[in-house]
Amino acid sequence: MNGKQEQKDKKLIHPSYFTLHHYSDWLPRLVAQVPATVHTKLLAAFLAMVVLLITVGAVGLRVLSGANHRSEEAVGLHRKIAAYRQLQHDTTAQLYNVASALLAPDERMLEVTLRQLNQFGYDLDRLQFVAQDEVELLDRVQHEYAQFIQIVTRVIELLRGGKVAEGRELQLSQASPLADRLERLTNELVNKAEADMVARVEVNHEAYLTARWVVIGFAVGSIGLALILGYAISWSLIEPMKQMDMQLQQIAQGDFSHRVEVPNQDELGTLAANLNRMNEELGRLYQQLDAANRHKSQFLANMSHELRTPLNGIQGYTELIMDGIYGEVPEKIKEVMERIQQSGNRLLGLINAVLDLSKIEAGRLTLSLADYSMQGVVQNVFTAVEPLAAEKNLALNVDIQPDLPVGKGDEQRITQVLTNLVGNAIKFTEVGKVGVQVTSLNGTFVVAVSDTGIGIAEADQQKVFEEFQQADSSSTRKKGGTGLGLAIAKKIVEMHNGRIWVESHLGQGSTFRFTLPVRVEH
Amino acid sequence: MSKRVLVVEDEEDNRRIVHDLLTSVGYEVIEAVTGPEGVTAAATHVPDLILMDIQLPGLNGYEATRRIKANPALRHIPIIVVTSYALSGDDVKAFEAGCDAYISKPFSPRALLAKVREYLP
Amino acid sequence: MHKRHTEGWSRREFLGVTLAGATGLLGLRPDLVAAEPPETTTLRLARNDFDLCIAPQFVAEQLLRDEGFTDVQYIKKDGVVWHEIMLASGEADISMSFLPNTLIYLDKGAPIVLLAGGHIGCLELLGSERVHSLRDLKGKTVAVFDLQLGPISFISSMAAYVGLSYEDINWVVYSPAESMQLLAEGKIDAFLVFPPEQQELRRKKVEHVHTVLNGTLDRPWSQYFCCVVAGNREFVRKHPVATKRAVRAILKGADLCGREPEQAARLLIDKGYTNNYEILLQALKEIPYGKWREYNPEDTVRFYALRLHEAGMIKSTPQKIISEGTDWRFLNELKKEMKG
Numbered sequence: 001m002n003g004k005q006e007q008k009d010k011k012l013i014h015p016s017y018f019t020l021h022h023y024s025d026w027l028p029r030l031v032a033q034v035p036a037t038v039h040t041k042l043l044a045a046f047l048a049m050v051v052l053l054i055t056v057g058a059v060g061l062r063v064l065s066g067a068n069h070r071s072e073e074a075v076g077l078h079r080k081i082a083a084y085r086q087l088q089h090d091t092t093a094q095l096y097n098v099a100s101a102l103l104a105p106d107e108r109m110l111e112v113t114l115r116q117l118n119q120f121g122y123d124l125d126r127l128q129f130v131a132q133d134e135v136e137l138l139d140r141v142q143h144e145y146a147q148f149i150q151i152v153t154r155v156i157e158l159l160r161g162g163k164v165a166e167g168r169e170l171q172l173s174q175a176s177p178l179a180d181r182l183e184r185l186t187n188e189l190v191n192k193a194e195a196d197m198v199a200r201v202e203v204n205h206e207a208y209l210t211a212r213w214v215v216i217g218f219a220v221g222s223i224g225l226a227l228i229l230g231y232a233i234s235w236s237l238i239e240p241m242k243q244m245d246m247q248l249q250q251i252a253q254g255d256f257s258h259r260v261e262v263p264n265q266d267e268l269g270t271l272a273a274n275l276n277r278m279n280e281e282l283g284r285l286y287q288q289l290d291a292a293n294r295h296k297s298q299f300l301a302n303m304s305h306e307l308r309t310p311l312n313g314i315q316g317y318t319e320l321i322m323d324g325i326y327g328e329v330p331e332k333i334k335e336v337m338e339r340i341q342q343s344g345n346r347l348l349g350l351i352n353a354v355l356d357l358s359k360i361e362a363g364r365l366t367l368s369l370a371d372y373s374m375q376g377v378v379q380n381v382f383t384a385v386e387p388l389a390a391e392k393n394l395a396l397n398v399d400i401q402p403d404l405p406v407g408k409g410d411e412q413r414i415t416q417v418l419t420n421l422v423g424n425a426i427k428f429t430e431v432g433k434v435g436v437q438v439t440s441l442n443g444t445f446v447v448a449v450s451d452t453g454i455g456i457a458e459a460d461q462q463k464v465f466e467e468f469q470q471a472d473s474s475s476t477r478k479k480g481g482t483g484l485g486l487a488i489a490k491k492i493v494e495m496h497n498g499r500i501w502v503e504s505h506l507g508q509g510s511t512f513r514f515t516l517p518v519r520v521e522h
Numbered sequence: 523m524s525k526r527v528l529v530v531e532d533e534e535d536n537r538r539i540v541h542d543l544l545t546s547v548g549y550e551v552i553e554a555v556t557g558p559e560g561v562t563a564a565a566t567h568v569p570d571l572i573l574m575d576i577q578l579p580g581l582n583g584y585e586a587t588r589r590i591k592a593n594p595a596l597r598h599i600p601i602i603v604v605t606s607y608a609l610s611g612d613d614v615k616a617f618e619a620g621c622d623a624y625i626s627k628p629f630s631p632r633a634l635l636a637k638v639r640e641y642l643p
Numbered sequence: 644m645h646k647r648h649t650e651g652w653s654r655r656e657f658l659g660v661t662l663a664g665a666t667g668l669l670g671l672r673p674d675l676v677a678a679e680p681p682e683t684t685t686l687r688l689a690r691n692d693f694d695l696c697i698a699p700q701f702v703a704e705q706l707l708r709d710e711g712f713t714d715v716q717y718i719k720k721d722g723v724v725w726h727e728i729m730l731a732s733g734e735a736d737i738s739m740s741f742l743p744n745t746l747i748y749l750d751k752g753a754p755i756v757l758l759a760g761g762h763i764g765c766l767e768l769l770g771s772e773r774v775h776s777l778r779d780l781k782g783k784t785v786a787v788f789d790l791q792l793g794p795i796s797f798i799s800s801m802a803a804y805v806g807l808s809y810e811d812i813n814w815v816v817y818s819p820a821e822s823m824q825l826l827a828e829g830k831i832d833a834f835l836v837f838p839p840e841q842q843e844l845r846r847k848k849v850e851h852v853h854t855v856l857n858g859t860l861d862r863p864w865s866q867y868f869c870c871v872v873a874g875n876r877e878f879v880r881k882h883p884v885a886t887k888r889a890v891r892a893i894l895k896g897a898d899l900c901g902r903e904p905e906q907a908a909r910l911l912i913d914k915g916y917t918n919n920y921e922i923l924l925q926a927l928k929e930i931p932y933g934k935w936r937e938y939n940p941e942d943t944v945r946f947y948a949l950r951l952h953e954a955g956m957i958k959s960t961p962q963k964i965i966s967e968g969t970d971w972r973f974l975n976e977l978k979k980e981m982k983g
Binding site for chain 3: 184196201202305
């Protein structure tokens with residue numbers, strides 16, 4: 001039957017394609033259903049990602065500034081520790097001074113000691129205090145130190161006055177314990193500040209860990225969101241496009257039965273709807289075309305029968321009469337009868353040609369491929385046209401390459417082509433010869449039909465292969481013929497995957513060449 | 523005894539041409555107009571050759587051919603099918619139906635006579 | 644407020660609770676009224692016969708009875724069992740303990756709470772000829788009881804103070820007797836000695852061995868407590884009155900050891916804690932027992948916590964240890980009540 005029918009039955013199935021996205025496609029569907037243009041959606045998606053980036057950046061900055069702040073605090077604490085150590089150091093130094101003074105109580109030493117007593121202190125205004133009791137502690141230090149100065153001054157006075165024993169006694173009973181207390185107080189200051197530092201380091205570390213998780217969390221969240229968004233949008237666009245592409249492929253294959261179902265409310269949705277409409281239209285047109293073709297086929301069949309039947313009558317009776325079945329035929333009538341017969345033959349030729357061409361156009365002409373001998377075909381044609389050539393006193397030359405391979409094709413049609421070409425050659429040549437040359441080269445037959453006739457002008461060389469065209473329309477009447485032969489010949493040659501062309505100059509004869517694959521398989 | 527040829531053909535002109543042609547050379551011609559008539563005539567007269575047209579009203583030529591060939595008594599009779607050869611595949615159909623030869627319309631009476639002589643010398 | 648058993652409440656106790664509760668609700672600090680009898684009459688303290696510096700604890704036996712504890716038990720276990728372990732497990736309710744060691748337990752989450760300071764540096768670091776200062780400990784061999792707990796905590800603190808780390812020292816494990824022997828032979832470079840061995844060694848005058856550090860005299864160690872009064876957290880939470888009474892008794896015991904060491908020594912000999920009166924007396928005289936009023940125990944905790952943190956032996960910050968492992972309320976009240 002028809003190849004087209006088979007193709008129509010073949011459907012494009014991609015089962016994996018459908019199951020793949022079955023579970024995860026609710027999100028793209030959701031996005032697709034949003035009634036906004038694709039442009040808007042993409043813009044929204046990009047903006048969303050920009051916002052996410054900004055968010056991550058902002059969070060990162062905030063975290064950085066927190067870290068910076070903490071490091072500044074740490075520096076402050078460090079400064080405080082240094083200050084307290086200085087205080088501690090001072091205290092120890094003072095004690096040392098006093099002790100040395102007592103060892104060697106000369107006037108100069110005592111004076112120096114007194115002076116240095118007053119140089120105790122540290123400007124603590126710039127320090128930041130963590131707890132209230134720090135301030136209290138410092139106050140106590142100041143207070144105790146004031147007392148210490150008092151007592152030591154008294155001790156030095158005693159020493160100056162020569163009362164060394166008393167001085168030592170005072171030193172031991174009052175100054176030393178005070179000094180001890182001072183030492184413990186300054187120790188406490190330093191310990192407190194150091195403990196603060198340790199605690200702060202730990203807090204900072206915790207804060208860093210938290211901050212790190214926050215940033216990572218945000219980054220991961222943003223990435224996740226971006227990916228999801230990207231996935232949702234791109235699939236909401238890609239999936240419909242894929243479906244439409246598949247639909248188009250099916251249409252190209254001649255399958256108009258499917259419809260694209262796309263939830264999109266954007267341009268893609270419109271596109272899909274249009275595609276569906278187009279699909280329907282095409283389907284309808286195709287059906288119409290199909291119907292028309294079928295009608296045409298039916299028509300051809302009918303016409304063929306209808307046209308040939310009366311013609312059969314005319315030809316039949318004419319022949320019987322000519323054979324004398326109905327009695328003797330007078331000469332005058334015989335001549336006219338011959339004319340009638342020729343007209344009938346021409347009519348038959350026309351009907352065949354027209355039906356052939358119609359068939360070819362409707363794509364209904366098929367070749368019946370079988371083995372044939374090119375030599376045999378040439379012989380047959382020659383036998384058929386010999387009388388015609390003889391009538392016009394034209395020489396008929398044959399040049400067939402020996403050892404021609406066996407061909408495969410539609411022998412009847414090929415004969416038809418050669419008959420047409422040779423017939424034309426004879427028709428359009430008044431004097432001279434008609435030659436047929438057959439060669440085979442690389443699996444291709446090359447057949448050349450040459451004549452010494454009127455030739456064909458270059459401008460007309462393309463035209464002659466068209467339907468109802470002869471190089472010179474006035475000659476049609478004179479020469480006879482339908483004007484269809486070459487068109488049909490061309491179609492037949494091309495159906496065999498061959499080529500046909502003409503080489504000619506006006507007034508210098510023509511050579512029609514055609515090629516045919518030796519073996520035609522399709 | 524002259525050979526008998528059964529002609530199954532619905533067109534009067536065609537029938538007449540065949541009849542005139544064959545009788546002029548000595549065959550006896552039996553005519554049938556429709557498929558069923560043809561089958562009946564074949565059974566009744568048991569001709570030596572049947573010329574079967576394809577385009578017949580009602581029962582078409584293929585079916586008639588098949589029926590005749592199905593009849594064991596008539597199977598031996600050569601059937602030549604006449605077809606317009608409008609659509610390709612007609613020849614295949616013809617042979618599938620069981621005919622022995624075919625000839626396409628329009629045929630030249632001389633050619634038909636030659637074909638008939640092949641089967642009925 | 645305090646969760647208590649509903650059975651066995653006397654009316655006095657009930658009144659006391661409501662009073663305490665009322666003051667608590669009014670936002671006032673709950674005054675742990677010591678006029679009340681203790682919530683429990685049983686008190687368990689830890690005892691081992693090598694840590695004689697915590698004599699106040701043993702001396703206070705009668706004082707504890709006076710405070711209302713009818714059943715005063717001194718739990719002794721075989722081998723070397725640190726008081727901290729007993730407090731943590733709840734076998735002992737109140738006990739004095741070695742502070743650096745206790746901090747390590749606190750860091751691990753032991754349910755111990757520090758209540759008051761005890762006495763100052765009852766220890767000495769003895770060294771061979773190769774070790775003259777703490778700094779010299781670098782790369783040397785030091786003998787200890789145990790590689791995680793005990794004297795090692797103190798030595799690590801000292802080392803951290805001069806910038807050494809745990810890894811800078813080559814630690815070996817020997818008993819005190821063995822350590823003494825090895826040090827005399829020069830096979831190890833240092834080890835930490837406590838009373839009464841401290842005093843015994845001084846008597847012996849071992850050659851080639853000298854004191855690198857004396858906890859009672861050398862600064863800054865002499866500014867800080869080495870032993871403190873501690874209690875099991877649950878016990879303290881449930882029995883605040885008993886806790887306060889117990890602490891008071893022990894502090895009184897400390898005062899006694901400081902003011903009348905002969906009497907204290909006599910008491911301990913009688914009770915069978917040790918045989919050598921002379922050595923014990925020497926020790927009691929040397930150790931400064933009266934400083935619990937003057938010195939700030941919180942600062943001690945802070946100082947040692949910092950050093951141990953530096954040495955990598957504890958992970959918690961000093962602030963965390965102080966906030967979770969100390970309760971100075973009893974001490975503060977007792978300081979007011981017991982003016983020296």
